[in-house]
Amino acid sequence: MILENENGLLLMRHEQLGERDWRSDPCYKIIFSPYASSKYQTPQGDIQIHQNEFFIFNPVDHHRQLQAATEKFLIEVQPAALHAAAEQMGIKKIEPEFSFMSFRHPQIQQWMSFVRDFLSLHETSSPSINQLFLDNSLTQLAMMMLQYGPGSHQTEFPTFKSKGSIDVVIDALKQSYREDWTLDQMAAVARMNKYQLAHLFKEEMGLSPYSWLQMYRLFRSQYPLLYTQRPILSIALHHGFKSVASYNHLFKKVYRKTPSEFRRIHGMKN
Structure with missing residues (x-):
């Protein structure tokens, strides 16, 4: 499944999970690993995204997929959408550079689970419903990326409540x-x-x-x-x-x- 509009793109599929060609996209790309580890190659080294973790590629970062396990689930967010969210949240740094590390955060994990479940249940919904869902999802994700994604805009390492x-x-x-x-x-x-x-x-x-x-x-x-x-x-x-x-x-x-x-x-x- 692929949903897209001017603010970004959502992709979820269960095929073509092996090696892919090199890419360099003009957007932020957040990749999830809901089932098991996935692996990506970059000029700076390989990235292992473990189960329930995510990784954010910055615009024009060169990368290619080496392996995705069971499911490929990613969302692209256009810089303009992230800038709009940053301005609304009062964040000075409206062009963040996210760190070169996979990360986990329960809020993003819960959001990811909800989006995947919704798409699975409404895969045959009308295009207008899916577009409305995509618009709202991208806005929510942009805000959570800024709150919980480790990057240059942060003054503290993102944390969450644990045991x-x-x-x-x-x-x-x-x-x-x-x-x-x-x-x-x-x-x-x-x-x-x-x-x-x-x-x-x-x-x-x-x-x-x-x-x-x-x-x-x-x-x-x-x-x-x-x-x-x-x-x-x-x-x-x-x-x-x-x-x-x-x-x-x-x-x-x-x-x-x-x-x-x-x-x-x-x-x-x-």
Whole structure:
């Protein structure tokens, strides 16, 4: 099934799930993996999108599908639709660059499940009903991408409510993210052993506790990086990184560019 209008496109199908040709689309493309992992190739490296995760390609990102499991489900959102949503939400950065990472968020997962179920039940509905549904869905998705999609417009790493013990740890990490946390210290906050914490945290959040903390530090650093002239070394150390090298390394992994390049492209002078 393919539905499209001037604001975007929705595609759901169960065939042609193997390798495809290279693409470079002038839109944001959010790809879901509702059943199992899917895999995409980019010039910067392969992307594995695990079950219940999503990945957002930025406009003109070169990519090609290597493997989709059981179902291919994606939505394209035109930049103008995302800009309109950003303006209505009061977000300064109306041309966000989403990070080079697959992510999970229960709100987007619930939205995805609802849309898939609706389409399955109303596949033979009249074109006008499907177009109305697509219009509303694209508006909702644009807002959720800005709220929950990790990118250059964020001042914090997107989070969500989880099981009680994990929420306690996350609250503690947020309050003291500049501190040099160990897994033992995190486990003490959760009142469980470190192996239990590591397993439960990864299961709930999709990241290890330390990886989550590093991502939180990076996203907290984005505002001063983009909207002040503070030295990058100062920003890195102030936000809990042990060195500017570790900060640069993570930034390169998340955005495929250094903090200096990120600042030059997205900073306040632009």
